[in-house]
Amino acid sequence: xxxxxxxxxxxxxxxxxxxxxxxxxxxxxxxxxxxxxxxxxxxxxxxxxxxxxxxxxxxxxxxxxxxxxxxxxxxxxxxxxxxxxxxxxxxxxxxxxxxxxxxxxxxxxxxxxxxxxxxxxxxxxxxxxxxxxxxxxxxxxxxxxxxxxxxxxxxxxxxxxxxxxxxxxxxxxxxxxxxxxxxxxxxxxxxxxxxxxxxxxxxxxxxxxxxxxxxxxxxxxxxxxxxxxxxxxxxx
Ligand code: C5P
Numbered sequence: 001x002x003x004x005x006x007x008x009x010x011x012x013x014x015x016x017x018x019x020x021x022x023x024x025x026x027x028x029x030x031x032x033x034x035x036x037x038x039x040x041x042x043x044x045x046x047x048x049x050x051x052x053x054x055x056x057x058x059x060x061x062x063x064x065x066x067x068x069x070x071x072x073x074x075x076x077x078x079x080x081x082x083x084x085x086x087x088x089x090x091x092x093x094x095x096x097x098x099x100x101x102x103x104x105x106x107x108x109x110x111x112x113x114x115x116x117x118x119x120x121x122x123x124x125x126x127x128x129x130x131x132x133x134x135x136x137x138x139x140x141x142x143x144x145x146x147x148x149x150x151x152x153x154x155x156x157x158x159x160x161x162x163x164x165x166x167x168x169x170x171x172x173x174x175x176x177x178x179x180x181x182x183x184x185x186x187x188x189x190x191x192x193x194x195x196x197x198x199x200x201x202x203x204x205x206x207x208x209x210x211x212x213x214x215x216x217x218x219x220x221x222x223x224x225x226x227x228x229x230x231x232x233x234x235x236x
Contacts, residue, residue, distance in 0.1 A: 001043045001118040002096040003161075004088040007031060007051045007059070007104035008077025013210050019055050020209065021104045026222045030209060032062050033107035033222070039068060040111035043118035044100070050077040050088040082183055086173045092166060098122075099169070101186055102161040108221055109206045114161060120200050121163040126190045128163075129202035130156040159202040162186050168195060 011020040021031040031049075038044045049072060051059055056074060063072045075091035077084030085101055092099060098121050102109060113129060120127050133155040141147045162185060172189040175181075183189055187197045205221050207214055 001041075001098065001100055001121070002046045002048070002092055002166075003038055003044045003100045003102060003114070004048045004050060004075075004085065004092070005031075005034060005038070005102055005104045006077065006081050006084045006088065007049050007055070008084040009081065009105070014212060014215070019052070019058075022055065022058050023215065025107065025209075025215060026219050026226075029058070029062055030107050030215075030218075031059065031104050032066060034102070034104050034109070035062065035066055035068060037107075037109050037111050038102070038114060039066060039071075041114035041118070042111070043115050045071065046073070046093065046096075047071055048073045048075050048088050048091055049104070050075045050084045050091075052077060080182075082173075082176070082189075085186055086170075086177070089166065089170050089173065096166050098163065099166050100161040100163045103208060105208045105210065106160055106206055107209060108203075108218055109159075109161065110203060113203055113206065117161040117163050117200050120198065124196070124198045125165040125168055126163070126187065126195055126197040127200050128185070128187045128197060129159040129161055129206065130199045131159065131202045131204055131206075133157050156199060157202075158185055158187065159206050159208075160185070164190065168193075 007021050011018050014020040022029050038047055049059055063069050075088050077087055100117055117129055136152055137150055137155055139147045172193045175193055176189050181192060190197050209215055209218050
């Protein structure tokens with residue numbers, strides 16, 4: 001399976017002047033945790049990191065430290081996530097027929113989640129990891145007035161990985177460029193083209209690190225995970 005990692009954003013909402021994926025998280029750059037999960041997936045054979053040239057050197061250092069250089073390709077991204085993924089799709093090897101796309105900022109996804117999405121992608125052309133929402137969601141209009149309250153039992157929070165047939169997703173991106181669609185995930189392009197997108201159960205801990213609070217929560221979750229792993233090692 002081919003995996004594209006959009007990693008060409010900035011640290012604006014994190015209040016940082018550098019790419020947030022290079023910020024330290026429990027002793028490693030954030031992106032290293034995302035790559036570690038992909039590295040331990042049984043299904044991922046090739047990884048394309050979509051980034052900006054100013055970050056190449058740091059990304060390469062991370063890849064070298066993880067022993068991943070042979071499996072990684074660096075691809076230049078664009079000014080939005082949508083543009084970056086389009087660049088990534090064009091940078092895939094010609095024989096890639098299915099692709100998983102996973103935001104670099106979702107550094108807590110597990111190898112099992114990658115495996116589950118890759119396996120499901122064998123029988124469907126489009127899927128996303130998602131979890132049922134826990135909050136009641138409000139649609140809010142002008143003057144902070146609520147317009148409606150959608151039925152929560154039908155609402156899911158979209159995550160990544162998202163997986164697609166490469167030719168179909170490329171065609172959707174190209175249609176989106178022609179029509180001026182602006183979307184925040186790839187499933188939205190598939191949906192707007194009338195193509196089916198299936199849900200694969202995601203993980204509650206698969207948060208997208210966006211603000212300093214997310215970074216603190218991610219650190220807490222990693223600390224817990226590593227403590228559990230080392231206590232079970234001692235018991236073996
Ligand atoms: O900004 P946000 O966290 O929503 O971005 C989601 C993912 O998309 C991040 O991993 C970020 O690095 C990536 N991105 C990108 N190119 C951009 C903007 C964001 O690859 N121009």
